[in-house]
Amino acid sequence: MLERLFQLKAHNTTVRTELLAGVTTFLAMAYILFVNPSILGETGMDKGAVFVATCLAAAIGSAIMGLIANYPIALAPGMGLNAFFTYTVVLHMGHTWQAALGAVFLSALMFFLLSIFRIREWIINSIPLELRSGIAAGIGLFLALIALQGAGIVVDNPATLVGLGDLTKPGPILAVLGFFLIVALEARRVTGAVLIGILAVTVAAIALGITPFGGVVSMPPSLAPTFLQLDIKAALDIGLVSVIFAFLFVDLFDNSGTLIGVAKRAGLMRADGHLPKMGRALIADSTAAMFGSLLGTSTTTSYIESAAGVSAGGRTGLTAVVVAVLFLLALFFAPLAGSVPAFATAPALLFIAVLMASGLAEIEWSDLTTATPVLITALAMPLTYSIANGIAFGFISWTAIKLLSGRSRDLNAALIILSILFVIKLGWFNA
Numbered sequence: 001m002l003e004r005l006f007q008l009k010a011h012n013t014t015v016r017t018e019l020l021a022g023v024t025t026f027l028a029m030a031y032i033l034f035v036n037p038s039i040l041g042e043t044g045m046d047k048g049a050v051f052v053a054t055c056l057a058a059a060i061g062s063a064i065m066g067l068i069a070n071y072p073i074a075l076a077p078g079m080g081l082n083a084f085f086t087y088t089v090v091l092h093m094g095h096t097w098q099a100a101l102g103a104v105f106l107s108a109l110m111f112f113l114l115s116i117f118r119i120r121e122w123i124i125n126s127i128p129l130e131l132r133s134g135i136a137a138g139i140g141l142f143l144a145l146i147a148l149q150g151a152g153i154v155v156d157n158p159a160t161l162v163g164l165g166d167l168t169k170p171g172p173i174l175a176v177l178g179f180f181l182i183v184a185l186e187a188r189r190v191t192g193a194v195l196i197g198i199l200a201v202t203v204a205a206i207a208l209g210i211t212p213f214g215g216v217v218s219m220p221p222s223l224a225p226t227f228l229q230l231d232i233k234a235a236l237d238i239g240l241v242s243v244i245f246a247f248l249f250v251d252l253f254d255n256s257g258t259l260i261g262v263a264k265r266a267g268l269m270r271a272d273g274h275l276p277k278m279g280r281a282l283i284a285d286s287t288a289a290m291f292g293s294l295l296g297t298s299t300t301t302s303y304i305e306s307a308a309g310v311s312a313g314g315r316t317g318l319t320a321v322v323v324a325v326l327f328l329l330a331l332f333f334a335p336l337a338g339s340v341p342a343f344a345t346a347p348a349l350l351f352i353a354v355l356m357a358s359g360l361a362e363i364e365w366s367d368l369t370t371a372t373p374v375l376i377t378a379l380a381m382p383l384t385y386s387i388a389n390g391i392a393f394g395f396i397s398w399t400a401i402k403l404l405s406g407r408s409r410d411l412n413a414a415l416i417i418l419s420i421l422f423v424i425k426l427g428w429f430n431a
Contacts (some may be wrong), residue, residue, distance in 0.1 A: 019422025022322020226296020
């Protein structure tokens with residue numbers, strides 16, 4: 001049955017190899033079980049329900065990817081998108097988390113339609129690679145700011161906006177040590193480095209009496225507080241249009257980049273650069289995101305950590321299905337997730353920020369007409385506390401600078417139209 005479903009022999013792999021690859025991928029991305037409830041919980045959402053929604057969304061998404069596309073790529077609620085959901089849409093813009101879930105559903109529905117009608121390729125090809133790198137780096141810097149705040153290392157200051165926190169407190173100290181541990185383990189290629197870092201800081205906090213211990217295993221909490229609580233009507237408010245677009249835009253490029261990167265490493269990409277079953281993979285991803293919003297979590301997306309499983313030999317969808325099963329088993333570890341303090345998840349966020357900001361290395365800094373919009377994009381996200389604003393500033397500055405510099409050949413219809421729409425949005429509908 002497994003051979004018929006996943007074509008193991010054709011991909012030169014075995015059931016044992018795929019099982020090992022699935023476990024490896026799960027360990028590499030299991031940190032989301034602790035980080036996602038911590039972030040979304042700040043909106044007022046029930047953390048126990050978010051934990052269950054995270055497990056189920058990851059399980060459903062990974063299973064769909066494995067069974068429909070037969071790719072060794074796992075899915076879970078995306079980093080950056082969950083931060084945008086909480087800190088920009090709900091806490092900064094003042095929308096309810098129910099409306100934010102509605103925006104996630106609508107963006108996933110749009111992603112699904114784009115994948116069905118194959119418009120995705122046109123959009124992807126219309127956006128310069130450098131601008132995409134700037135968006136990824138900006139999300140990384142945004143996550144870094146959130147991580148430093150959560151650790152108590154960066155605090156608000158009425159005179160300078162931000163300032164240094166009290167580094168003599170145990171929270172910041174443990175967060176710094178946890179970050180160093182994650183980086184060191186990752187440098188040594190230890191599987192599950194991020195997860196180990198989170199658990200190490202949590203154990204230390206519990207041992208020092210800083211954080212109460214809630215246990216390890218229990219029956220899963222109720223999903224009722226978040227299940228089908230999305231408010232689609234509120235999400236159609238004019239103020240949320242750019243939010244829906246931002247969810248769609250980030251998910252679109254994050255997904256495409258992840259699929260191409262992991263597939264390339266797995267040898268699934270053809271010599272001409274074409275990725276077979278790309279449409280199926282994107283349909284699986286958008287379907288998972290819709291399911292996630294119904295369950296009560298931010299956008300579900302493909303995880304670059306799937307590359308860890310590919311490195312362990314994973315070549316088929318069986319790897320993703322194994323990850324799905326492990327996320328279902330994780331449902332019974334809710335008490336452990338509830339024991340993880342914010343300063344224990346902060347090192348994980350900061351490490352993800354480092355990975356995302358590395359995209360700036362691909363920029364040709366000698367070309368000011370390219371470097372300037374990229375830097376504006378990256379800086380605008382943390383400084384305005386909004387991924388959507390960063391994307392808007394990036395598009396507008398790219399178009400304006402290229403036009404004024406006589407480099408109109410670097411522009412296309414999509415860039416110009418989107419830039420005009422962003423100007424209208426920021427000028428007239430930003431409130």
